[in-house]
Amino acid sequence: MSEQQPLHPIACQLACLLVEEQLGPLCKEVCDLLLRKETQSLPELSRGTGCSRFELHQALLVLIQHNCVQPYTLVHDEGGSTPAQTVFQPDLRSILYRFRSARCLLHIIDTWGHIDSPATSKIAECIIEGLLENGRLTSDQLCINVAGKLDAGCKNQTPHKSIKRTLCQLISNHYVERAPPADLPMPRVTVHPKALSKRGGMSSSAKAAADQAENVRRLDKVGYGKERYRIPNDLRLDDDSSDCQSASKRQKVNHPSGTVGAELKGAPILWRVSFEEFNRRFRHDACVELIDQAKDGKAAAVAAAILQKTRQFETILKEESSQPTSAGIIKAALEEMKSRDTELPDIPDVAEALRQLEDDDLGLINSAPGGPDGTTYQIDLRFCISLTRLKAMEAIVRQRFGRLGLRIWRVLLLTGQLEQKSIKELALGDQKEVRQLLYGMLKAGFMAVTDIPKTADRAASRTFYTWRVQPESMTEKIGIDTLHAMFNVASRLSVESVLNSELLQQLELENKAIFKTHGQQLGRLKVVRDLLESSLLRLDDTSALFNDF
């Protein structure tokens, strides 16, 4: 869990829309207040929403169950004389991640067969599906849920042991994590240094107390970080697979004080989908796709092998680059992948393929000589993502402002800041058209203009105006605009449903006569819904690229 980030209004609106649609208006009301106020105690929530205590409890339970809200323990007095208070914070990222559920499931369906036998692929899919549907579940609840899904219409019962075994594998692959406990200290709110200086300096005692509180907070977080992917004894004892055994050995090393098996205060362990891990895998996918486009399928397979092999060394989502790996290890990883996925291309000389990739002018893969196993290779993940974003930005500029617009944008990106006359000459466009495009892009937030007055009166006729492109701020702008577009598409979807609510009710009642009388209308509604829903999924991909990777 990172430090608390400021919430953008459009992201909050989108989250509210999603919560209302999936969890009902009461949950939306509570969520809306939390998104506006960020942190609220139970009495504050009660006052803010005007709900009864029972309704509030119900809404909060649903929201916590679905990982939309996280409770924290707020300790007012470090000495311990004042009782601790539970406060609630919205988890905006988790709420918005509900749009990515289908992609997570697809990822498991596509990749699990390559990680383990295809037989367990269905179990893994059902586990992830169950967790996405129910938010957080204990292992026993999950077993019942998954068995129910798998055994529907089947005489044979799926043994819970094989479900638990797959769950263990999902945990050891970090796809599933423990839900954070309710007594974690609240994340620190990031305050700008200037705001801190405005408030005046803290006294030495206050500073010492704040430092101590921060240390406690950090220790608790580290504690959760260690527990997050630990497989508990009851799951481990049920399972004798080598995967779990090796995971168990690793965890024993992490817990030298003999705390293995000592669960968090005896509370039942709740499991949830690890969005961080899915984001990491999607980030890897984006890098592999870029290498596939820039080079070919073989290069992409090599990149995928490097990322699969070095995944365990990644500790943060936005890693700069993959861990340096030798050609031998990459070759072994490729052979392992090939044994599970026969569609992968044959690469007889991996070392040569790596050299070709490294010699590429783009610089997606770097090498360093002198490792214990010879030259090591690593993928520049940050550069890959920047390049993917850049290409997406260029596509957006071209579609929105045409070829000349793209030329102008790239002229400024490559040359820095220029005057309108120079832009016109370099981009080779009509003066009037160039001016219109420049102002259009300025309005869209794709460009910035600086005025350099020649005289103190700052008269426009005696002022230079220079134009420039700022990729960082444009990334942020497109990220927000994508969320805005998602909100609009989701709103439109609701509007279409409301407009055709009577028709849909009839359909739910299985009134077959409706097909005869309103067949065309139903057909149109289906096409519209399909288009809007698929657009939402694809917009979420763009949102992930600009907001999460």
Added chain:
Amino acid sequence: MAPKTELSPLEERILKVLRGHPEGLADEDLNEKLEGTTSEGRVEAINKLLSIHRLSILQTSAGLAYKGIEADEALRFKGLTQDDHLVYQAIKDAGNKGIWTKELRYKTGLQQQQQVTKILKNLEQRSLVKSVKGIMHASRKLYMLYELQPAKELTGGAWYNKNNFDKEFVDVIQRLTYKFIQDFPESSLDEIVNFLQEKQVSTEVLDAKDIASIVRTLDFEGKIEIVDRDDVDVFRPALLAIPETNPFTSVPCGVCPVISECTPSGPISPATCVYFQKWLEF
């Protein structure tokens, strides 16, 4: 037409000598070539030739020099006032970049616009000067000597036709250049120039500088890449092409000019959006 002025033998001789030196001849050199004449006679003849505009004085690096003017050309200057000559000289100094009336007034010291306009009209009627319009300031008339061709800065070069940007022509040259780079990856600028000159796609002569600007636009469009090979820039199709579509711009909001003003309860909203309406028409 005014009657032709009779010239003395010495005056004819001076003009004959100067005809052999179109770049001008210094005073000392002229004296050498006019052997057997007195200095008074020479001065008188030169003054007369200057007064009837058959001679002009040039300022060269070596000092003052004389240049002969042909009779028909001299006829065009006949009857011009001193102010007319002043304006003509200022226009001549501006060369092929031209000069506009505001600057002309400043350079000649003539304050009244009407007077300058009258002089310019007179000079234009005599085909001594002409007015042109530049691409930068379409409404501004620039004056230059009648026989000069406007500079590229004024006309915009090969990519402008009658002061208008020739988009179609640029597109054609761009397409041909891109096709050539696709067919012959890692080709140099000279190779592209030769190809286009052989193709004879335009009556306009396209030099290496013109083609370089076209190649640059292809780079800015992300279609090609410039690679350094042994200190020579060569061009090849881009390794990483820009995607044709993007999910963001595939929905109306991605290209909407008023997305920032779109709110659920405002006058522009997803529920009432005309772009959505059009998009969802089936």
